[in-house]
Amino acid sequence: MNESASADQSDTASAGAGAVTMCTRNPKLRAAAWCTECRRAYAGRFLGSREDGRAICYECAELGDIRLLSSEQQAVDPALSGGTRFALVRMVLQPHQTFALSYRGSVMPAVRAGFIATMAGLMFWLMWNQLLRAEEWNEWVARVTRIPAGSELLPWLPWLAIPALAAIRLFAGSVALHIGLRMAGAPDGSFADHTRVMALTSIALFLCAIPSRVGTFAAMVVWISGAMAFLRQQYSFSTLRALAALLPAVFVLSVLPPN
């Protein structure tokens, strides 16, 4: 009886193109993979990797005393497994996929990718400003740096500041994100977890290659949609709650370049 009921259910779930399989444990979450022991579908947060790399739910691993890959062995961040270009395309088209698999390894690969993307975003932003609104831009830089407007140094100075600006943006964004999520009641999630989210979503800054304001606006929209995808996936936040949780980070990012 039970079996036929669940067979019916899986039939409906797989019927029609684009049907989404939901997690057995938390039906609000999309399933990332099937456990190779109990054959149930789970969201990434309930799945680990066996030593041969196949997925297994933590319950089966514990019951069967099956060894899991440790975080040091889990060397590749699943969000970056296809390379940075693929990560960007996925962030734009299917942000929920970016955070579908749980990952407990080092955050450094994500931070490195996020730092490079932020530097690239700042370079594009600077380039478009200098090309498209040179006069206005130079006046602004002269005012901020107090260097005389005619100085030869003026066009070069902002380029030298890019690595420091990128580091500040990534760090300040992570802090604001972490504070916002904690205030909105995110149940767990360390500062490192949220730094990883900030870094991965910063890959959106490559979109600043699109000229002028259009690129920076697109990057912000994709950043928000990526961060919201994480919140729905990881903490099952509603859309409204996710937006509220992101407010501090959105504020910090909108006062920092590129904007």
Ligand SMILES: [Zn+2]
């Ligand atoms: Zn299982």
